[in-house]
Every structure is written in C-alpha cells, then in structure tokens.
Amino acid sequence: VQLVESGGGLVQAGGSLRLSCVTSGFRFDDYGIAWFRQGPGEERAGVSCIATRDNLKWYTDSVKGRFTISSDYARNTVYLQMNDLKPEDTAIYYCAIRRRTVATMCRSWPAQPRIFDYRGQGTQVTVSS
Secondary structure (H helix, E strand, C coil), X not given: CEEEEECCEEEECCCCEEEEEEEECCCHHHEEEEEEEECCCCCCEEEEEEECCXXXXXXCHHHCCCEEEEEEHHHCEEEEEECCXXXXXXXXXXXXXXXXXXXXXXXXXXXXXXXXXXXXXXEEEEEEC
C-alpha cells in the first residue's frame, strides 16, 4: 500500500492550493480516506474525510465552505481543493486510509487522528499573511 501526497507549497492568504493523494495497493471502495493536518506546536487533527463507496464527505468546521474533498476512481486519487486559505491553515497535510466499517465512518474517524491503516508522508502547506 502506498499513499503519496503532493500539491503543497507557499501561498498568500486568500490563495488556493489543490492537494493530491495518489494511492495504490488496495481496493479504493473498501476504505475511507481522510486528510489530517498538524500545524506548528499543534496536535494532528482531522480536516476532511470521504467514504468513497458512498461518496459521503465530512469537513471540520473551520474549513467548511473553503475546502472540497473529491475522489477519482480512475486515478485512485483523492484531492483536497483548498480555497481562501488562511495563515491558520499552515500545517503538514497527510492523507490516511482506514478500512470502511460503516457508510458514516467519516463522522467519527477524523476525531481519531492516531487511528489509521496507512498514512502518507505529508505535504507542507504554508500560508503567509
């Protein structure tokens, strides 16, 4: 199993980035995929989650209306489109997978950032003011 994040970088406040998580080695439908982030001096926290088989999505309150998670079955890739970025979005962003348990898994899993089956190495997002 591999998860490889990309798309991070340095952007000014109000700008946009699109993160990609290219995956391989597992059946896409059998897993939920989430984005977590860890800012300087902060605990890792859930940002967004998608249960791909059900296309159910979850977002943490601070990114609702600004971030969009999507999946591309043909490319085994999950994206996180981030618009109107703010300095407080600065963090290392990780994608992770967890075997699908129920369709509503994204309601609870993002609150448990230490629980995952596999995780990528992360991509740095820095938002300047």
